[in-house]
Amino acid sequence: xxxxxxxxxxxxxxxxxxxxxxxxxxxxxxxxxxxxxxxxxxxxxxxxxxxxxxxxxxxxxxxxxxxxxxxxxxxxxxxxxxxxxxxxxxxxxxxxxxxxxxxxxxxxxxxxxxxxxxxxxxxxxxxxxxxxxxxxxxxxxxxxxxxxxxxxxxxxxxxxxxxxxxxxxxxxxxxxxxxxxxxxxxxxxxxxxxxxxxxxxxxxxxxxxxxxxxxxxxxxxxxxxxxxxxxxxxxxxxxxxxxxxxxxxxxxxxxxxxxxxxxxxxxxxxxxxxxxxxxxxxxxxxxxxxxxxxxxxxxxxxxxxxxxxxxxxxxxxxxxxxxxxxxxxxxxxxxxxxxxxxxxxxxxxxxxxxxxxxxxxxxxxxxxxxxxxxxxxxxxxxxxxxxxxxxxxx
Numbered sequence: 063x064x065x066x067x068x069x070x071x072x073x074x075x076x077x078x079x080x081x082x083x084x085x086x087x088x089x090x091x092x093x094x095x096x097x098x099x100x101x102x103x104x105x106x107x108x109x110x111x112x113x114x115x116x117x118x119x120x121x122x123x124x125x126x127x128x129x130x131x132x133x134x135x136x137x138x139x140x141x142x143x144x145x146x147x148x149x150x151x152x153x154x155x156x157x158x159x160x161x162x163x164x165x166x167x168x169x170x171x172x173x174x175x176x177x178x179x180x181x182x183x184x185x186x187x188x189x190x191x192x193x194x195x196x197x198x199x200x201x202x203x204x205x206x207x208x209x210x211x212x213x214x215x216x217x218x219x220x221x222x223x224x225x226x227x228x229x230x231x232x233x234x235x236x237x238x239x240x241x242x243x244x245x246x247x248x249x250x251x252x253x254x255x256x257x258x259x260x261x262x263x264x265x266x267x268x269x270x271x272x273x274x275x276x277x278x279x280x281x282x283x284x285x286x287x288x289x290x291x292x293x294x295x296x297x298x299x300x301x302x303x304x305x306x307x308x309x310x311x312x313x314x315x316x317x318x319x320x321x322x323x324x325x326x327x328x329x330x331x332x333x334x335x336x337x338x339x340x341x342x343x344x345x346x347x348x349x350x351x352x353x354x355x356x357x358x359x360x361x362x363x364x365x366x367x368x369x370x371x372x373x374x375x376x377x378x379x380x381x382x383x384x385x386x387x388x389x390x391x392x393x394x395x396x397x398x399x400x401x402x403x404x405x406x407x408x409x410x411x412x413x414x415x416x417x418x419x420x421x422x423x424x425x426x427x428x429x430x431x432x433x434x435x436x437x438x439x440x441x442x443x444x445x446x447x448x449x450x451x452x453x454x455x456x
Contacts, residue, residue: 066364069355070371085340086376092333093380093429094387100326100425101388101417107319108421109396109414114315117244120187122304123154123275124284125291129298132270140274143294149278149287154181155271157261163207163254164224164233165215172211172254174225176261176271185277188242188255195219196240200257205236209243210251217241225254229266236260245410330429333380334436337373341440345369345447353449362445369441370434377433381426388425392417 127133127140135155144150157176162169179200183189189198193209196219200206205225207217217223217238224233236256244250262268278287284303292301305312345352352365392415395401399412 066368066371070368070375085336085343089333089336089340089376090380090383092336093330093377093433094384096326096329096333097381097384097425097429098388098391099329100323101385101422102391103322103326104319104421104425105388105392105415105417106413107315107322108416108418111312111315111319112416113410113414114246114311117246118304118308119281120190121244121246121249122307123156123185124278124281124304125276125288126273126302126307127276127291127295128273128300128302131298132267133273134269135271135274137274139295140299143291144274144276146294147287147290149280149283149290150276151279152181152184152277154178154185154275155258156182156273156275157258157265157267158272159227159229159265161254161264162226163211163215164226165217165221168215170211170214171252173252174227174261174264175253175255176258176264177255178258182275185275188244191242191244193241193243198240200239200255202257202260203236204239204256206240206242206255207238208250208253209241210247211254212238212241214251225256225264227264227266230264234260234264245408327428327432330432334377334432337376337433337436338440340376341369341373341437342443344372345440345444348444349447352444352447356447356449365445365447366441369444370437373433373437373440374430377430377436381429381433384429385422385426389417389422 133140133155140153144153155178157174159174161172161174163172177200189206192198192206196206197204205223207215207223212218215223219238219240221238222235223238224235226233242250242253242255256264258271262270276291278284281304284305288301288303288306292299295301355365355368395413396415396417401413403410403412
């Protein structure tokens with residue numbers, strides 16, 4: 063066994079100097095708390111991020127193909143390109159536009175989407191968010207309304223509502239067949255769905271549709287597939303993915319996650335200051351030992367390595383404990399849903415947690431590096447001690 067490893071381990075668990083041992087324990091616990099807090103918070107934020115992506119993908123197609131002047135459906139070129147792409151699973155036409163809803167004397171703007179009921183179910187899972195009691199069938203005069211929008215207008219299943227578009231400038235009456243509650247406030251507060259044919263009448267178009275929505279095998283590859291389709295179609299078609307439509311939201315979530323990582327890393331940095339202070343006190347207490355080691359042949363490099371190993375031990379033990387506790391707490395919440403949320407506010411019943419191998423690995427590596435950095439000054443000072451000065455009064 064390397065003598066530096068032996069001495070460093072003995073220094074760490076010394077029983078005669080209880081004060082030093084307590085400081086070491088505090089340093090270990092500080093690192094452990096910081097690492098555990100980082101893992102738990104990042105796991106919760108990743109959980110919300112995944113939950114949000116799941117709901118967005120469930121209510122939105124993966125890719126949209128559109129033209130400024132509308133798409134003539136069926137479009138031979140689009141059908142040819144999509145059928146040749148092995149990543150494409152299904153397609154469905156849609157019509158989208160802004161309208162005004164009127165119920166009695168209450169008005170509200172909304173985003174209307176006309177869907178083909180026979181093919182839409184293969185592109186999105188929007189109907190799985192129907193509130194209990196509604197009917198998924200739209201027919202010629204049915205309408206699905208977001209739950210927040212329905213509350214605003216005082217609508218219930220079976221009520222009639224008037225819809226007006228700027229294109230025709232005349233009201234069309236529809237019956238509410240269901241309300242949608244996705245958990246995405248902006249979606250629930252602004253979206254309504256009707257069948258494709260009445261949507262064409264509402265906007266004054268016949269065979270035209272706004273575009274074609276596409277479902278692919280892997281939603282995370284939407285950008286790549288989008289580029290391939292765009293190259294094949296060319297102008298005047300333009301292609302967007304679900305990532306493009308929600309780019310600002312995901313950028314904000316990513317920035318928030320990075321900010322929380324930096325803020326909580328400060329806890330680990332404070333713990334690393336404790337490591338530095340522990341080693342400084344240790345150097346003072348072990349001045350005689352350092353002098354003896356140098357007198358029998360230990361080099362400055364050996365002394366530096368000795369105290370860096372002790373700091374590394376503290377960092378490794380604290381990181382191991384913190385990683386274990388953080389992953390355990392995440393598993394506990396994910397399995398038993400200990401922290402509950404109000405479904406009326408969040409539309410999910412418990413705090414979501416997602417732990418990937420990448421996040422704990424990065425956090426643990428960062429904590430160990432910071433622990434090593436904290437040993438640089440104390441180990442350097444210890445190595446500079448003169449043998450004569452260290453043993454003068456012994």
